[in-house]
Amino acid sequence: MxxxxxxxxxxxxxxxxxxxxxxxxxxxxxxxxxxxxxxxxxxxxxxxxxxxxxxxxxxxxxxxxxxxxxxxxxxxxxxxxxxxxxxxxxxxxxxxxxxxxxxxxxxxxxxxxxxxxxxxQPAKEPAALPIRVGDLVLDPLRHEVRAGDRRVDCTPVEFRILATLASSPERVFSRAQLLEQTYGVDGFITERTVDVHVMNLRKKIEANPRKPTCLLTVYGVGYKMTDGR
The missing domain is CATH 3.40.50.2300 (Response regulator)
Structure with a gap:
């Protein structure tokens, strides 16, 4: 390559x-x-x-x-x-x-x-449909995220974390699982890195990042996505 x-x-x-x-x-x-x-x-x-x-x-x-x-x-x-x-x-x-x-x-x-x-590299898979969770919409083809009518700029890693969580709302993903989805088994990144990316994502998609309603922590386990209600 x-x-x-x-x-x-x-x-x-x-x-x-x-x-x-x-x-x-x-x-x-x-x-x-x-x-x-x-x-x-x-x-x-x-x-x-x-x-x-x-x-x-x-x-x-x-x-x-x-x-x-x-x-x-x-x-x-x-x-x-x-x-x-x-x-x-x-x-x-x-x-x-x-x-x-x-x-x-x-x-x-x-x-x-x-x-x-x-x-x-772009995934060699069939075209993926947009993912919607509450007011959050992810478009894998355009690599775009919208929160309501507002466009959200995400890095490639942030997008992968968000897409993983949004693809299975209410499912809890461990930090290790999110690392594997975003960095792969050959990554050199620690689980603490996931916390940093989640913190950045909350600043971008939550109305109040200190009191998130969409991207939630499940203490002792990992993170999950909800519809914010």
Whole structure:
């Protein structure tokens, strides 16, 4: 699977290493060394994947992610020397699809790239009908979500979580089940990540995210979707 991958990395040696491994797997690669250039390249050429360093000049990686998530669902893999749990949660909160801490094994990076690109491919299944739960409508073909008459912008991972829950209203899904549906068995993501995505979804679809009526927590088990009544 040959894809166009954008690498935003200000460390020249690191960028060269990543580029070499990506090209070895047959991908077309473009490298930029600052956040402003990363934003411009995504807007201009729409890569299949963005590998994004956090500590970059002009515009840092977190701000790049924040800007792009308002206008694009491109898969984003953040790579950074920041390794605390809070840093990772911030990255996911801004819409990153995966997070890898430096220093890392380039082979692990390639495995994550393959996983993200595989998930980003359109499903080879018959056309799916829109899913409706209460005022919430999900259109799998258009990858659109509406809450009443309001359009809701979701990242690819958020859409998969929402679609999984909405496909079986009132059914309780464990975090592990939601991870498998969204990241697959080869994911490198912890169950805590699901909580972050659910929190983001509540901000987007609930009238009061602190008192959700649609996307509910079943304590000790996981999450379920209801019609909000």
């Amino acid at each position: 040959c894809s166009y991958v954008l690498v935003a990395e200000d460390d020249l040696k690191q960028a060269e290493l990543v580029q070499r491994y990506l090209r070895r797997e047959g991908h077309s690669v473009h490298v930029v060394h600052d956040g402003r250039s990363a934003i411009d390249e995504v807007r201009c050429r729409r890569p299949d994947l963005l590998i994004l360093d956090v500590m970059m000049p002009v515009v840092d990686g977190l701000d790049v992610c924040r800007v792009l998530r308002r206008e694009s669902d491109i898969p984003v893999l953040i790579v950074t020397a920041r390794s605390t749990g809070e840093d990772k949660l911030i990255g996911f909160d801004l819409g990153a699809d995966d997070y890898l801490t430096k220093p890392y094994d380039p082979r692990e990076l390639m495995a994550r790239v393959r996983s993200l690109l595989r998930r980003a």
